[in-house]
Amino acid sequence: MAATTPLLQELAQSFFQLMMRHRVAMRDVMLSFSLSPPLMMTLHMLEGPPATMRELADIIGLEPSNLTSVVDKLEARGLVERQSSPDDRRVKRVALTRSGRAMRKRIVERLKQPAPWMAGLEPEDQRLLLGVLQRVLGDAPGADDLRLPPSQKSSKPRR
Numbered sequence: 001m002a003a004t005t006p007l008l009q010e011l012a013q014s015f016f017q018l019m020m021r022h023r024v025a026m027r028d029v030m031l032s033f034s035l036s037p038p039l040m041m042t043l044h045m046l047e048g049p050p051a052t053m054r055e056l057a058d059i060i061g062l063e064p065s066n067l068t069s070v071v072d073k074l075e076a077r078g079l080v081e082r083q084s085s086p087d088d089r090r091v092k093r094v095a096l097t098r099s100g101r102a103m104r105k106r107i108v109e110r111l112k113q114p115a116p117w118m119a120g121l122e123p124e125d126q127r128l129l130l131g132v133l134q135r136v137l138g139d140a141p142g143a144d145d146l147r148l149p150p151s152q153k154s155s156k157p158r159r
Helices: 006-032 037-045 053-060 064-076 098-111 123-137
Strands: 080-084 092-096
Touching: 006 037, 006 098, 037 053, 037 064, 037 098, 053 064, 053 092, 064 080, 092 098
Parallel strands: none
Antiparallel strands: 080 092
């Protein structure tokens, strides 16, 4: 375990409080779209080409068996469809439907809206916070992006 200091403890506590506030805002977004956290996360992560169930489960942090019910619910709402892999019919890929792409676009636009506390920061503080967050998230220029791996990387199913 890393050494702790009073500054790091205060940072951890403040970050936790911020996450709890943000959780309330996210709940409001999810409710406005009638989505649970796993449904919203799955829609949000389905960007680009269809993803295998395993890829989705890995990136979202769900067991594949739990993801099955999430995809079932999204499919019942007409937001996603399962497709057989051209390389292996046992492998199912999940793709957004037209309705799913439209909903995902509305969700992304909604998530881009700044929280009131963000708008209350001075522009210089906004830039500083953004820079820190980008470094932490690995989104700084030259860093690897946290995205679904391309489905074309492997044609072999993972078990």
